[in-house]
Amino acid sequence: MPSLIYSHIQLYRSAMNLLYAGGYRQRFQHVIDLLGAVPTASVCDLCFGDTVIADWCAAHDVRWTGVDINPHFCARARRRGYRVIEGDLLSVDLPASDAFVMAGSLYHFNDRLPALFDAVWQRSSRWILSEPVRNLSSSGGVVGRWARRSANPGDRHAAFRFNEESLLEMLRDQQRRHGFTCRVVSSDRDMLVVMERPGADGRAGGPALESHR
Numbered sequence: 001m002p003s004l005i006y007s008h009i010q011l012y013r014s015a016m017n018l019l020y021a022g023g024y025r026q027r028f029q030h031v032i033d034l035l036g037a038v039p040t041a042s043v044c045d046l047c048f049g050d051t052v053i054a055d056w057c058a059a060h061d062v063r064w065t066g067v068d069i070n071p072h073f074c075a076r077a078r079r080r081g082y083r084v085i086e087g088d089l090l091s092v093d094l095p096a097s098d099a100f101v102m103a104g105s106l107y108h109f110n111d112r113l114p115a116l117f118d119a120v121w122q123r124s125s126r127w128i129l130s131e132p133v134r135n136l137s138s139s140g141g142v143v144g145r146w147a148r149r150s151a152n153p154g155d156r157h158a159a160f161r162f163n164e165e166s167l168l169e170m171l172r173d174q175q176r177r178h179g180f181t182c183r184v185v186s187s188d189r190d191m192l193v194v195m196e197r198p199g200a201d202g203r204a205g206g207p208a209l210e211s212h213r
Ligand SMILES: C[S@@+](CC[C@H](N)C(=O)[O-])C[C@H]1O[C@@H](n2cnc3c(N)ncnc32)[C@H](O)[C@@H]1O
Pocket: 006, 016, 046, 047, 048, 049, 050, 067, 068, 069, 070, 073, 087, 088, 089, 090, 102, 103, 104, 105, 108, 151, 153
């Protein structure tokens, strides 16, 4: 069964606003700013949860497809008229898209990262990733325990979290496998990363992975 905060979008938003001190929507805005920076006709939003990016896409004539395993979040997005693929994103047929985005969800795939990177690069040449690297889940005590146990999409608790160092190390590993370029745009509570592989359109990637500092 999904954890309580994954059972209703308002509960989820409230919890995230607590964790982000009111700045929950801002993390989507960072992704949206990057999406809007280059011509993009189609977006696949992995583990979308909320529909903030979908709303922006609809307003900008960008074809949006969301993928999520959570039936509550999927039903809500469908009711709003959005195209949704419900299921484990490593078991579904991902749509080829100009850009993939994933916000606050990579930690759910910690034990399946090679398969995730394989799946994305088969379908796109651009991937915008926003991932928490400083979070309550890494702290001890009751709060840390709550944060770790609150992230259950229905299949299992996701207790693992990245920090800045482990995320960079993982990205370097995947770069060696796939040869994509990777730019760290910012790193605060979340690390914001743009990965690109030169695509059929000849669009080049950014510089090799380096710290944003
Ligand atoms: C922390 S939420 C992030 C939601 C949203 N992207 C955001 O930034 O707020 C993680 C999302 O990943 C989804 N999820 C977790 N494991 C998944 C899987 N194996 N396949 C598809 N979605 C998954 C959950 O249902 C949830 O909506």
